[in-house]
Amino acid sequence: MNDAELVRALQVGLPLVPRPYHAVAEALGAAPGEVTVRLAAMLADGRVRRIGAVPNHYALGYTANGMSVWDVEDAALAELGPRVGVLPFVSHCYRRPRHPPEWRYNLFAMVHGRTRAEVAAKVAEIAALLGARCRAHDVLYSTRILKKTGLRFGI
Amino acid sequence: MDELDRAIVNGLQGGFPLCERPYAEAAARLGTDEATLIARLRALLADGTLTRFGPLFDAVALGGAFTLCALAAPPDDFERITAIVNAFPEVAHNYERAHRLNMWFVLATEKPEGIADAIRRIEAATGLAVLEFPKLDEYFVELRLTA
Numbered sequence: 429m430n431d432a433e434l435v436r437a438l439q440v441g442l443p444l445v446p447r448p449y450h451a452v453a454e455a456l457g458a459a460p461g462e463v464t465v466r467l468a469a470m471l472a473d474g475r476v477r478r479i480g481a482v483p484n485h486y487a488l489g490y491t492a493n494g495m496s497v498w499d500v501e502d503a504a505l506a507e508l509g510p511r512v513g514v515l516p517f518v519s520h521c522y523r524r525p526r527h528p529p530e531w532r533y534n535l536f537a538m539v540h541g542r543t544r545a546e547v548a549a550k551v552a553e554i555a556a557l558l559g560a561r562c563r564a565h566d567v568l569y570s571t572r573i574l575k576k577t578g579l580r581f582g583i
Numbered sequence: 584m585d586e587l588d589r590a591i592v593n594g595l596q597g598g599f600p601l602c603e604r605p606y607a608e609a610a611a612r613l614g615t616d617e618a619t620l621i622a623r624l625r626a627l628l629a630d631g632t633l634t635r636f637g638p639l640f641d642a643v644a645l646g647g648a649f650t651l652c653a654l655a656a657p658p659d660d661f662e663r664i665t666a667i668v669n670a671f672p673e674v675a676h677n678y679e680r681a682h683r684l685n686m687w688f689v690l691a692t693e694k695p696e697g698i699a700d701a702i703r704r705i706e707a708a709t710g711l712a713v714l715e716f717p718k719l720d721e722y723f724v725e726l727r728l729t730a
Contacts, residue, residue, distance in 0.1 A: 476639065572678070
C-alpha cells in the first residue's frame with residue numbers, strides 16, 4: 429500500500445463498519461494497523477485536514493452562499509486578510525489576483541447564511557472591519573450548483 | 584433531525600479517532616453506542632445531510648493543484664456552455680453566480696501543470712475567455728457549520 433492507494437481508497441469515505449481502518453487495510457493488502465499509522469502521519473503534515481463528517485451546506489439550511497469580493501489596498505492585505513479569515517461565518521478567505529479592468533477585487537471571502545439578508549448583514553460586518561482601506565466590494569450569490577462531484581478534497 | 588443527529592453533525596466534523604474501534608469511541612463521547620452511531624451516519628449520508636464521512640484530504644499538500652476560474656457565458660447560451668464545461672473531469676465544482684461573470688468553477692488536477700492545459704481546452708471548447716483566480720494567500724480558519 430502506498431499513500432496514493434490509501435487516498436483513492438478513502439476518497440469515497442470511511443467504511444461504516446466497526447473496524448473501518450482494518451477493513452481498508454485488508455482491502456489494500458496491508459497489515460491491520462498500517463492505515464491508522466499512515467493517516468496519523470498525513471494529519472500531522474497537513475495532507476489530511478481532518479477526519480470526520482462533511483456536512484452539506486444546503487441540507488443544513490445554509491442556502492444563501494455569497495462570495496464576497498473586496499478591493500483592498502495591497503499593502504493592507506497582510507494585516508486585514510487574517511482578520512476577515514477568522515470571522516466565524518467566513519470560509520475560504522483568500523487573496524486572489526485582480527484582472528483589470530474587468531475585475532478589481534483582490535480579497536475573496538465566502539460567507540454562508542440561511543438567508544440572503546443574513547449574508548448581507550455579515551458582509552456589512554466585513555465592510556466595517558475593512559474600513560477605508562477597502563475601495564469597493566460586491567457579493568456574488570450562487571444561484572445554482574451546476575456541478576459538485578467527484579472531488580473529495582477540502583479546498 | 585433529532586438531538587443525536589445534531590450532536591453527530593456538530594460534534595464529528597473533525598477529530599474522529601484513529602483507533603481500532605473509532606465509531607465505538609466517538610459514540611461514547613456522544614453518549615450513544617457504536618451500532619447506533621453507524622446507523623445514524625448511514626442515514627445522514629443517505630438523506631444528503633452529510634456529503635461524506637472520513638478523511639478530508641488537502642489536494643495541494645498531496646501534490647495536486649487547484650484553481651478558481653470564471654467565465655461570462657451568454658445568458659441565452661448558458662445551458663450549452665454549462666454542459667461543455669461540466670464535461671471536463673478537471674472541473675470539480677461549478678456554480679452559477681449572479682454577475683456578468685456568471686459561471687465560477689474549481690479546476691483540480693493531479694499535477695500543477697495540468698491547470699493551464701485544462702484552461703486552454705475549456706477556452707477552445709467554449710470559445711470564451713476563462714479568467715483564472717489562483718489563491719495567492721490563504722487567510723481562513725476552517726468553517727464549522729452548525730446544524
